[in-house]
Amino acid sequence: MRNRGIKAAVQKVGVCVCASVLFLTGCGSTAAPNSTEPSQTKETITVVTTIGQIAEPVAFIGGDKVQVTSLMGPGVDPHLYNATQGDIKKLENADLVLYSGIHLEGNMIDIFGQIGKTKAVSAIAESIPKEKLLSDEDGQLDPHVWFDIDLWKIALATATDELKKLAPEHAEYFEGNKEKYFSQLDALKRESQEKLKQIPQEKRVLVTAHDAFGYFGRLHEMKVVGLQGLSTEDEIGISDIQSTIELLLAYKIPAVFVESSINQNSIKAVIEGAGSAGLEVKLGGELFSDAMGDAGTPEGTYIGMYRHNVETIFQALNQ
Template identity: 70%
Template sequence: MRSFLKLLTVSFLAVIVLAACSDGSKKTTSAENEDDQKSGGKIKIVTTIAQIAEPISIIGGEHVEVQSLMGPGVDPHLYKATQGDIKKLESSDIVLYSGLNLEGNMTEAFDKISKKKPVLAISESIPKDKLLNDEEGAVDPHVWFDIELWKISLQAATEELKKFSPEHAEEFEANKEKYFNELDELLKESKSKLTEIPKEKRVLVTAHDAFGYFGRAYEVEVVGLQGLSTEDEIGISDIDDTIDILMKYKIPAVFVESSINQSSIKAVIEGAEKKGLDVKLGGELFSDAMGDAGTEEGTYIGMYRHNVETIFAALNREGE
């Protein structure tokens, strides 16, 4: 009888322990899945610029949730991470930024986050011999204006997605190929349009030197009042030299940028007018930032096409 009671007691205790373990397991699973339920089980990606975010949202499709830290009109050269940004970076699964010192003020934040999760500077996957440098040897970070180079960057980001979620690798690859076909069409369209501009008028004058890759791709001479970074200062000599170029080639228009102060370009227009050359404001170009979300200019392809059409309309004016 005593043996039977002892056995019954042990069995009862075992049932209690198993029930407790089962309940604890359920609680742990619930806690672990809480964040996944909030994002619908999607891969949470945080990018710096929209030029990365929008294409990656297309390539990732329904499996990703992409957020860009820098919106329309934001200058990435000067941008500093806020506490809110740090929280977004920490709660993400993958962080994608352009690199090549474009987001120079965020280097420390990227270094810290990279110890916990994948952090990729996508433009640093481009072969060095394809990159442009200024007179002092600094690398030009505005690689998204060369479609072929931007495809290399987006390829690197796609590979990171495949590595993180191999079960969806084939879908990511298919989405990327479809999107790259659209980029190839955009490149073909842009070349056809810009080569219609007489060669002597293919001079693009902007606030800062963000269009070097664009100029190389389409045989357009680019003049930027500031250097590669908007932190560079603009001197009187920079303005005078630009006016001399306008006078020499009878350039009909100059351009402002959506993320850059317009005062320097207006000074160039006024200076040219004093010397007898009627220079128009050719329009606003998107350089370091794209347009508002939900608009054509809020997409990489739409932003690029806007720039091409704006430049063509201003520099191809008849009778100038």
């Protein structure tokens, strides 16, 4: 029933697209990153993304040649997100749709398939070679690739290529901005690795609400435990909580972490359970996993979000 409803919505919006395009091309607009208004000039590429981890870097790479809208804001869980009628209109009016893929936005796959018949739609994380991806014990691929900076550069390079296809006359401009941004990412990677290496080896265990930090752990040589699986649709059992408590006791881990887009109850249960067993475990702070921070804050950028996570983890575990 849900799929039929989505397809009907897409078809309904499609009837209005021609009229909307005629109206929009007759108006002027000033492009601004993360604006919620569609582009109103032929010279500006209208890009709609799902998550902020795509939107903010693409706004930098595209500069004044693009206008970027992110459907999912702070605190929004992409695993569970369902598109609204307003979202579908934004997607229909876009020149380019960028989503992460690897089943991160699982409830929107039908919509992307429909819209991809008439415009450029790209699952940028799916350009990463499969052998570089992580998977769980059931073989499900881990979609949280933005936590490996090198892998996310591959995805963002794909996004840049999509911009070049739409505006080849600006290809050199996009490439230059991409290289500037990638140099910042390289510096971020070095900075993060140097800081996290200072945490004692026996305390390099990251416990979070769901399994979103596997790539982060692999890159920074940390053991990662998520109470939920790769998707927040997965259920948390009593055995998951108990095994996590046992891990904390074995390694004497001083802190666990909540996530900005995930319910905190499971982590609180772990803290209480460890306390009952004689180990004081603190709430190390809030990490950004599937969503970034508020616009206009450092955490509202990909680099700022990543840096916040590194600093929060370092301060909590380096004790």
